[in-house]
Amino acid sequence: MEVGFLGLGIMGKAMSMNLLKNGFKVTVWNRTLYKCDEVVAHGASVGETPAEVVKKCKITIAILSDPAAALSVVFDKDGVLEQICNGKGYIDMSTVDPQTSCKISEAITSKGGHFLEAPVSGSKQPAETGQLVILAAGDKALYEEAGPAFNVLGKKSFFLGQIGNGAKMKLVVNMIMGSVMNAFSEGLVLAERGGLNPHDLLDVLDLGGIANPMFRGKGPAMLRDDYSPAFPLKHQQKDMRLALALGDQNAVSMPVAAAANEAFKKGRSMGLGDVDFSAVLETVKLLKHPS
Numbered sequence: 001m002e003v004g005f006l007g008l009g010i011m012g013k014a015m016s017m018n019l020l021k022n023g024f025k026v027t028v029w030n031r032t033l034y035k036c037d038e039v040v041a042h043g044a045s046v047g048e049t050p051a052e053v054v055k056k057c058k059i060t061i062a063i064l065s066d067p068a069a070a071l072s073v074v075f076d077k078d079g080v081l082e083q084i085c086n087g088k089g090y091i092d093m094s095t096v097d098p099q100t101s102c103k104i105s106e107a108i109t110s111k112g113g114h115f116l117e118a119p120v121s122g123s124k125q126p127a128e129t130g131q132l133v134i135l136a137a138g139d140k141a142l143y144e145e146a147g148p149a150f151n152v153l154g155k156k157s158f159f160l161g162q163i164g165n166g167a168k169m170k171l172v173v174n175m176i177m178g179s180v181m182n183a184f185s186e187g188l189v190l191a192e193r194g195g196l197n198p199h200d201l202l203d204v205l206d207l208g209g210i211a212n213p214m215f216r217g218k219g220p221a222m223l224r225d226d227y228s229p230a231f232p233l234k235h236q237q238k239d240m241r242l243a244l245a246l247g248d249q250n251a252v253s254m255p256v257a258a259a260a261n262e263a264f265k266k267g268r269s270m271g272l273g274d275v276d277f278s279a280v281l282e283t284v285k286l287l288k289h290p291s
């Protein structure tokens, strides 16, 4: 199967490499062209524009930063809309809000194309090892057609019904993840300032009822101040912001998520937007040790 792939950031590069390794023919496009080099070295072709990729491929996948990027690649000059037509499918795996997904869906389907939103849960390493969780909604026939690609990219796919449900599920999951990361960061600092060994805290957490792969995976690096980006902090803050808007729309009070959003915003203001979201720990460390 020939697949188009738009966006070769942390996730897109890992996912397109996985498709190549598993025998898919892949044509890629990235706004910053040099980021295509590594996947081209592994056999990918390059399209000069999103439109050119869609023209060549029956199914095109995108995974881009945020709603503005997702909309730009579809609606701008040389964008997806210029070539999408009957018989072609477009799958947006970016984390966006349901309104953005609906706007893209309406535009694609008004041209006769098929659209699926399919944001993913799981980060750089699950993307590299094909262990993502795929949260799809929209065109069921396209979901089934994309099954062989989803089986390579993920360990489990969910079909959640109408457009918007995939985005909503992803935002709920990431709202919880961002809130938990803040509580974890406060715990690490509290343990250390309270005279405990934070490595002991990691061991204790790992044996109890709140044991968590995120604590196990990121905790030791956080204690070394190592924030190599797997999930950039700026994207986690975008997800908190979009989840809070969903809370607004549904009159759900979310004081914990609102506080977590503020902490990620603080992280951005400290210049931490491009490092891993676990760097929110630095916003807790900022508070002075009581004398």
Ligand SMILES: NC(=O)C1=CN([C@@H]2O[C@H](COP(=O)(O)OP(=O)(O)OC[C@H]3O[C@@H](n4cnc5c(N)ncnc54)[C@H](OP(=O)(O)O)[C@@H]3O)[C@@H](O)[C@H]2O)C=CC1
Binding pocket: 006, 007, 008, 009, 010, 011, 012, 030, 031, 032, 035, 063, 064, 065, 066, 068, 069, 072, 073, 093, 094, 095, 096, 120, 121, 122, 123, 124, 230, 231, 232, 235, 236
């Ligand atoms: N990293 C992670 O752990 C996970 C991320 N996600 C979500 O997946 C998406 C991608 O994340 P990730 O790969 O980490 O992000 P990156 O920041 O590494 O990559 C972002 C991609 O979007 C492209 N892009 C940004 N703005 C534009 C624009 N205006 N027009 C065209 N292309 C644009 C970038 O192009 P360029 O190279 O030119 O800048 C790049 O290809 C996000 O929505 C994120 O929330 C979901 C699950 C896990």
Ligand SMILES: O=CC(=O)O
Binding pocket: 095, 120, 121, 122, 123, 174, 231
């Ligand atoms: O969106 C981020 C993730 O780890 O999932």
